Amino acid sequence: MTGRPTPETTASAALFERALAVTPGGVNSPVRAFNAVGGTPRFIRSAAGAWLTDVDGNEYVDLICSWGPMLLGHAHPEVQARVAEAVARGTSYGTPTEPEVQLAEEIVGRTPVERVRFVSSGTEATMSAIRLARGFTGRDVIVKFAGCYHGHVDSLLASAGSGLATFALPGTPGVPVSSTELTLVLPYNDRAAVEKVFAEYPDRIACLITEAAPGNMGVVPPEPGFNAFLAETCSRYGALFVSDEVMTGFRASKLGQWGLDGAVEGWRPDLMTFGKVMGGGFPAAAFGGRADVMSHLAPEGPVYQAGTLSGNPIATTAGLATLRLATDEVYDHIGAAADTIKAAASDALSKAGVAHVVQSTGTMFSVFFAEGTVRDFTDASRTDSTAYAAFFHAMLDAGVYLPPSAYEAWFLSAAHDDRAVQTVLDALPDAARAAAAA
Numbered sequence: 001m002t003g004r005p006t007p008e009t010t011a012s013a014a015l016f017e018r019a020l021a022v023t024p025g026g027v028n029s030p031v032r033a034f035n036a037v038g039g040t041p042r043f044i045r046s047a048a049g050a051w052l053t054d055v056d057g058n059e060y061v062d063l064i065c066s067w068g069p070m071l072l073g074h075a076h077p078e079v080q081a082r083v084a085e086a087v088a089r090g091t092s093y094g095t096p097t098e099p100e101v102q103l104a105e106e107i108v109g110r111t112p113v114e115r116v117r118f119v120s121s122g123t124e125a126t127m128s129a130i131r132l133a134r135g136f137t138g139r140d141v142i143v144k145f146a147g148c149y150h151g152h153v154d155s156l157l158a159s160a161g162s163g164l165a166t167f168a169l170p171g172t173p174g175v176p177v178s179s180t181e182l183t184l185v186l187p188y189n190d191r192a193a194v195e196k197v198f199a200e201y202p203d204r205i206a207c208l209i210t211e212a213a214p215g216n217m218g219v220v221p222p223e224p225g226f227n228a229f230l231a232e233t234c235s236r237y238g239a240l241f242v243s244d245e246v247m248t249g250f251r252a253s254k255l256g257q258w259g260l261d262g263a264v265e266g267w268r269p270d271l272m273t274f275g276k277v278m279g280g281g282f283p284a285a286a287f288g289g290r291a292d293v294m295s296h297l298a299p300e301g302p303v304y305q306a307g308t309l310s311g312n313p314i315a316t317t318a319g320l321a322t323l324r325l326a327t328d329e330v331y332d333h334i335g336a337a338a339d340t341i342k343a344a345a346s347d348a349l350s351k352a353g354v355a356h357v358v359q360s361t362g363t364m365f366s367v368f369f370a371e372g373t374v375r376d377f378t379d380a381s382r383t384d385s386t387a388y389a390a391f392f393h394a395m396l397d398a399g400v401y402l403p404p405s406a407y408e409a410w411f412l413s414a415a416h417d418d419r420a421v422q423t424v425l426d427a428l429p430d431a432a433r434a435a436a437a438a
């Protein structure tokens with residue numbers, strides 16, 4: 001033990017009490033709750049750079065970064081200034097605006113998509129991409145991988161039935177069987193399973209959707225050539241390849257996961273989805289892709305899709321400012337900070353005798369409390385959640401806010417400077433020992 005005082009959390013606890021009385025579970029997105037690790041979530045009052053301040057006045061190095069968006073750190077002065085100017089001009093008009101054109105140009109310039117449509121969440125982006133894929137191909141079946149999260153779209157909240165190539169079961173009450181009976185769920189990184197379903201349903205698969213590199217079961221990188229294989233297989237069967245870069249886009253690298261494989265290997269997805277970083281901390285997301293596919297969207301084509309706040313001027317202004325500031329130096333900095341933290345975490349856990357594996361793709365990484373390489377959801381499920389819970393709370397008490405779940409990436413930003421990184425390094429040995437004792 002360090003003798004470090006446990007942080008005062010009365011104000012968070014009081015707010016959580018009130019929240020529980022008016023909001024299910026006291027939170028507006030389940031992963032913010034501490035159900036997986038126990039305890040009371042900290043209510044954050046403000047954030048600057050790499051640091052969060054809670055309502056009791058405790059400060060934490062933020063390793064969540066709003067689950068990805070805050071690539072530049074919190075309250076970046078230039079983003080704040082652009083947003084303040086935009087707010088002064090009014091917050092939503094329901095008409096076309098210049099910032100949405102500029103942001104679309106920025107995304108088209110940086111990714112393989114030719115046309116882009118803005119929405120307000122990653123969920124909407126994947127939902128719309130799937131509708132478009134079905135509308136474009138005139139087919140109904142979709143293929144996804146177990147452990148890949150694409151938002152809370154009914155047809156994508158599906159879990160694998162028994163055996164491969166069977167249609168999926170609803171992943172949650174409230175999703176009717178009819179919503180998932182056209183979804184096939186396969187093990188990730190499994191080429192044979194992909195070959196098999198395409199051979200079995202050669203004329204029925206509208207699209208295969210995958211996280212470009214899964215980050216929602218912890219980081220599970222695609223094995224070399226896997227995404228290229230998916231793109232090629234889809235094309236061979238006349239299905240669309242939908243690469244979900246909501247998490248990895250403008251985060252894993254300047255060009256997202258595609259910058260690490262497609263750009264190098266010379267292939268492109270038919271459709272892509274984006275969110276998080278491109279919204280600069282505001283509700284903005286997008287789907288885009290081949291011009292001939294995107295032209296099927298209303299009002300150009302027959303596939304309907306719309307949104308009152310889509311392309312909102314504040315959100316697109318924040319996203320544009322963020323992407324323009326996301327230079328090579330930003331990614332180099334985040335990559336170097338990630339390398340330092342990965343090495344120190346691994347070292348501390350090894351010294352404490354805790355089974356673990358660190359996995360990454362570009363600047364994104366996660367630490368699995370499990371033995372051996374994690375290449376799919378079955379492997380990820382071997383994570384020792386009890387050890388992680390003890391580790392998480394020790395880190396939190398030492399001023400480091402990790403994701404309150406063992407199955408998440410740890411996010412860094414350009415603002416994670418030496419002081420922030422050192423705070424993480426200092427906290428690791430005790431936390432690793434707490435994990436060992438759990």
Ligand code: PMP
Nearest residue numbers: 121122123149150151244246247
């Ligand atoms: N796709 C991926 C890969 C995601 O990581 C997420 C969110 N974590 C989503 C889609 C859904 O995005 P949102 O939460 O904005 O609906």
